[in-house]
Amino acid sequence: MAADRAPGLMAIEYHRATRHDRSAGGTTSRRIDPTSRPRPFKRYPGAESIALPRDLPAGEEPAASVLSRGGHGSEPRLDLGGLARLLFFSAGVTRHVAGIAMRAAPSAGALYPIELYLACGEVEGLEPGIYHFDPLAFALHRLRAGDQRGHLAAATALELASTPASLLLTGIPWRTLWRYGARGYRHLFWDAGTILANLLALTDAVGLPAHVLTAFCDAALSRLLGLDQPGALEEYPLAVVALGRPRAHAAAPLGPMPPPGPSAEPPFGRPVAEPLVTATHRSGDLDRLDEVERWRGLARALPSFSATVHVSRPTTHLPLPLEEVILRRGSTRRFAPVEVPAQALTWVLAAATRPVPGDFVAPGRTLLEHHLTVHAVAGFAPGAYRWSSEGPVLLRPGDLRDDAARACLAQAAGGDSAYTVFHGRRLEALLEALGERGYRAAQLEAGIVAGRLVLAAHALGLGGTCLTFYDDEVERLFGTRAATMLATACGVPLRPPRPGRRPPPEGYGP
Template sequence: MVELAPFKPALKAGFDEVALDPAYAYAVAGGPVSLDQLARVLFAAQGCTARAWGRCLRAAPSAGATYPLQAYAIVRDVEGLEPGFYRYVSPAPFSHRLELVSTGTWEGSGAFAVVLAEVPERTTSVYGERGYMYVREEVGHASQGALLEAGALGLAAEVGEAPPGLGVRAEVKVEVGRRGARGLAREIPEGELPRPPKPKMTLEEAIVARRSVRDYSGEPVELAEVAGLLAWTLGGRLRSYPPLRGSYRVSCYVVARNVEGLKPGVYEYLPLSNSLERISAGDYARRLAYACLGQEWVARAALNVVLCARESSEIAEVEAGMVGQGLYLAATSLGLGTVAVGAFYDDEVASVLGVSERPLYVFPVGKV
């Protein structure tokens, strides 16, 4: 067993900086990394940030706090740590350790890889078949947490398929290592949206502070804050997360109710021009709340961000989770609150938006 130093926010980078210079934009190169770097990436994926209702609340949100994921690390070149396959355990706030499962070597480009094993029964026993979507979205949340933290550490990272032979049920791994050659730079067009404000906290502070927030003050959200949520996470040809299997599948819509500088209505966010295109005018919040099984926070939010996909696929659900983690951390960084809503009538949500796509997530957003 390897006890890791208790997690404490220390890095100065904000969500905006890390999202605009993502870890996946660099080739993962060889060479050792420190044990502290490994610990921070794992914490950002699955660390315990608080305790409530007799259980740990983790860095990645979970449907009904069912937490169907178990994080592992394939260690190849971490200073002071024997190569092998380790279970990551975070039993109390900011406390964490590694438990050696097996020794050996596994191919990969990074100094280590985060492996996200799935125990779907924890979630499907509560939510039935729809729980499988929630599990895949949670894989996306945790993966993006690891990617963002790797970026804050000045490391490179890439998302790929977990290797066979680990003895766990895992589809996804995040390879992390030193930065090699840089690929295409991420650029966000000026567009029609205003320049976002600076975050009120660092990325690591946001990871610790992030919660699912359902109570909002009723004050209007500024359009510049909406621009931060959307542009940092989704704006440009390259987004804050890598194109899974070579392409982006998730599209984004905004149902605005109380946004300063934006008339109530349904809008599509256009990443390539960093702009909002109105689909229909009017206040659709109450109708959207009905489509979300009457969840009142959807009706009370200043706006709702709705994620959809043109195709129904498991990889789109993982991508929606990656977007969702970005929205959570961007909102927290700006002093806003949000919560991931996955329970809704798919056809009704699509009807509110006026699209034929499949809805994957709804994020009410408001001042707190």
């Protein structure tokens, strides 16, 4: 952590500098050059490639039931098929639209800045090692052979040396800065969050324990994944997801760090760094395991909000398992301005605001607060509301469709939805306690909640979309001093999305 400035100051400065304030002339997005659109796939031409099984298992339990209950049950053994299911339904290619390979989880502007890696020691059918997930080939690239969990543990948390496998999410800022300028840094966490929303639901469905770690030694993880190779694009580790429980008797030893693995293909186009983003991110880095542990202790002790702990199942929902709901998900571009039943608000929000199993907040708690504009929900007067773990609390009645659309960057979907939720957090106290790294955690949790909202809406046969927003308009709308992290709209889609499909046996082509 940078010691020469007050904790959190850099993140506050970044957040201020990347606001979309309507009153100050609008957005900070760049004029884009479509011919230089970053390629959303990393390739390792020299790496051994391991094809993932394409015959993916699916559960029988309806998605709505899984999203209500969270995880429980006896831990299954993770094998290659189970791993392929996790990877495909959280970050796989499910559709092609206008030449763009669209993925299982939403991504702002379909830019897909997130890469996934695996560190494993005990996955049946897969040799221990470090792998990169290639969604297009639906394969793993082997980056390092042999059990490297000791190195992962030394950078993250000691239990990971005996946890069967961990997924590591990284973000490539250039992919979003290209379009959104410095504000694109926020998108890394949002997009990682929507992937995590799918992933956590998928692990819940089969009773596989999953724990999201946001505190780790950044440089050590970058080295382990080979992100620090000369000429590589800037790429930040964002989260580590431990899959399975640690087995105290089977900790991987900490051997010598093997030499660097194969290099990734050089980046396409002319990537440009954004000094504000690099400085903000670096100022939140942690260097040593004792710093990591201290940060986690502070995060657990931080005053936070109650998450929604008990969620009753909805009375009506699609009779489809999670995997099918994920395939049917597609961001709603326009909603029909029609009323939805009460549970489309109460259950969807409850399911989305369940606690995230992670190291950035105490169990059962959340960093976030949520405000919403209700437009057409049976039993709820239109108006501005605040969500509490008990349900929605009316702040001010009124027809707010126009205000909500305006707040969502003047996008109609924000106002023609049945309701639109704005996820926020007062940053000052958070960052004073947790420093710049607290900013990463709040943005990530917002992405997870938004991703869960969209999934839950689809599990009821409705639609939803994450939306970007004018910071000042949201604050004005709710009279809040919470900094807005993200917005999500839910309702009845005007047109249902084109359903996705499982990975084709013949592959996606080059």
